[in-house]
Amino acid sequence: MTDKASDTIDFGYKKVAKNAKQGLVADVFHSVAGKYDVMNDVMSFGIHRLWKRYTIDCSGVRAGQKVLDIAGGTGDLTEQFSRRVGPQGEVVLADINNSMLSVGRDRLRNRGIVGNVSYVQANAEELPFADDTFDIITIAFGLRNVTDKSKALASMLRVLKPGGRLLVLEFSKPTHEMLNQAYDFYSFNVLPKMGQLIAGDADSYQYLAESIRMHPDQDTLKGMMEAVGFEQVSYDNLTGGIVALHRGYKF
Amino acid sequence: MRLLSLVPLLLIERCLNDLLALDDASDERLQSLQGKRLRVELEELGQPLTAAVHGRQVVLSSADTDAVDCTIRTRLAVLPELQDTANITRLIKADALDIDGDIMLAQQFSQLFLQLDIDWETQLAQRIGDVPAHWLGSVFKRSQSWLKQQTKDQQQWLQEVLVEEKRVLVGKTEFDIVKTQLQELRARIDRLERRWREQESS
Numbered sequence: 262m263t264d265k266a267s268d269t270i271d272f273g274y275k276k277v278a279k280n281a282k283q284g285l286v287a288d289v290f291h292s293v294a295g296k297y298d299v300m301n302d303v304m305s306f307g308i309h310r311l312w313k314r315y316t317i318d319c320s321g322v323r324a325g326q327k328v329l330d331i332a333g334g335t336g337d338l339t340e341q342f343s344r345r346v347g348p349q350g351e352v353v354l355a356d357i358n359n360s361m362l363s364v365g366r367d368r369l370r371n372r373g374i375v376g377n378v379s380y381v382q383a384n385a386e387e388l389p390f391a392d393d394t395f396d397i398i399t400i401a402f403g404l405r406n407v408t409d410k411s412k413a414l415a416s417m418l419r420v421l422k423p424g425g426r427l428l429v430l431e432f433s434k435p436t437h438e439m440l441n442q443a444y445d446f447y448s449f450n451v452l453p454k455m456g457q458l459i460a461g462d463a464d465s466y467q468y469l470a471e472s473i474r475m476h477p478d479q480d481t482l483k484g485m486m487e488a489v490g491f492e493q494v495s496y497d498n499l500t501g502g503i504v505a506l507h508r509g510y511k512f
Numbered sequence: 513m514r515l516l517s518l519v520p521l522l523l524i525e526r527c528l529n530d531l532l533a534l535d536d537a538s539d540e541r542l543q544s545l546q547g548k549r550l551r552v553e554l555e556e557l558g559q560p561l562t563a564a565v566h567g568r569q570v571v572l573s574s575a576d577t578d579a580v581d582c583t584i585r586t587r588l589a590v591l592p593e594l595q596d597t598a599n600i601t602r603l604i605k606a607d608a609l610d611i612d613g614d615i616m617l618a619q620q621f622s623q624l625f626l627q628l629d630i631d632w633e634t635q636l637a638q639r640i641g642d643v644p645a646h647w648l649g650s651v652f653k654r655s656q657s658w659l660k661q662q663t664k665d666q667q668q669w670l671q672e673v674l675v676e677e678k679r680v681l682v683g684k685t686e687f688d689i690v691k692t693q694l695q696e697l698r699a700r701i702d703r704l705e706r707r708w709r710e711q712e713s714s
Binding site: 308311312314315318319321323324344345347497499500 | 514515518519522546547566567569571573574575576577578
């Protein structure tokens with residue numbers, strides 16, 4: 262580890278060595294994997310289902326397409342994509358975290374989602390797929406935890422087919438000041454306590470709140486997507502900007 | 513706002529799919545619609561509604577802006593009129609309806625629900641058990657046939673009052689007799705007329 266600023270990266274509000282972030286994020290998700298779904302419902306009051314459904318509706322997914330769900334975690338998006346691409350299509354659920362991947366795999370198999378879903382443990386920065394492979398790539402609540410976001414976006418652009426689209430669903434910056442304050446209070450006072458109560462892990466949820474604040478806001482992320490080569494980049498604010506859905510195309 | 517409008521949509525979608533799952537014949541109808549997409553733009557709704565069939569489910573969306581197989585632009589009040597295909601040309605001419613794409617598709621979508629034939633007694637039996645379901649079913653059938661009998665009796669009574677007591681209308685037999693007599697009279701007149709013309713000319 263070195264003290265040089267260029268070699269460090271944010272981990273929540275802390276600065277850590279670049280090569281350490283991946284391991285630290287992994288620890289967070291190893292810790293919460295089992296309770297991940299319950300916590301999502303509790304923390305977002307179930308609204309995360311609507312955010313994800315909106316993402317699917319915007320994806321334009323058709324039967325027979327190939328979809329990559331990066332940081333797919335417990336497989337919420339994969340499940341819906343799997344139904345929509347049908348037996349001729351394919352959905353790849355990729356997650357860097359082994360614990361999350363196995364929770365997702367078990368959950369989907371229990372729900373009878375088999376046949377057109379495969380599971381890959383992969384780093385978003387170096388996706389292990391050939392160029393021009395996927396029609397749609399989604400990354401829902403995952404980009405925040407990636408160490409080098411631009412590198413990850415470039416990697417996604419590479420594996421996307423020409424004409425394909427990337428959908429980034431991620432926490433963002435609320436557009437109203439009042440909402441912003443209420444949201445801050447909720448994130449730093451209520452959230453870690455709920456994390457402690459339900460998942461027995463306050464630190465992971467403290468990290469969650471901090472990492473959301475450190476994540477680039479709507480326009481910055483839009484700029485980053487354009488910088489690596491995505492075209493017609495646009496975003497929709499959902500729930501007052503607490504979450505934003507960014508869309509970009511490869512032509 | 514985007515998300516709020518999703519809530520009723522998801523509830524409706526759930527109900528529709530639950531209904532479809534109750535009828536075994538739905539699978540066949542869904543099969544012919546596989547991958548097809550229909551968009552309805554109602555003036556009253558403000559945002560387009562897209563329906564698509566994926567596997568054994570109908571999926572509704574208000575955010576979907578991708579290409580569809582058929583788009584219908586109209587007003588809520590016009591929808592019931594679309595049941596009859598004969599109306600379509602007239603509605604288009606009256607600017608009350610605009611169709612882009614395959615019109616048959618729209619009808620197939622509506623048939624999906626109009627042709628639903630659900631065996632409620634079987635469905636009920638799976639939920640509350642065979643005996644109560646059978647009892648409810650037979651109560652329903654009995655009340656239905658009672659209702660039918662009552663309507664028939666009432667009609668019979670009304671008929672008797674009008675024909676026999678008040679003599680406002682004539683009965684069928686009486687009418688038939690008069691009709692036959694009239695026809696015979698007509699025939700006799702015709703014969704007489706012919707004979708008269710023959711004698712006149714000779």
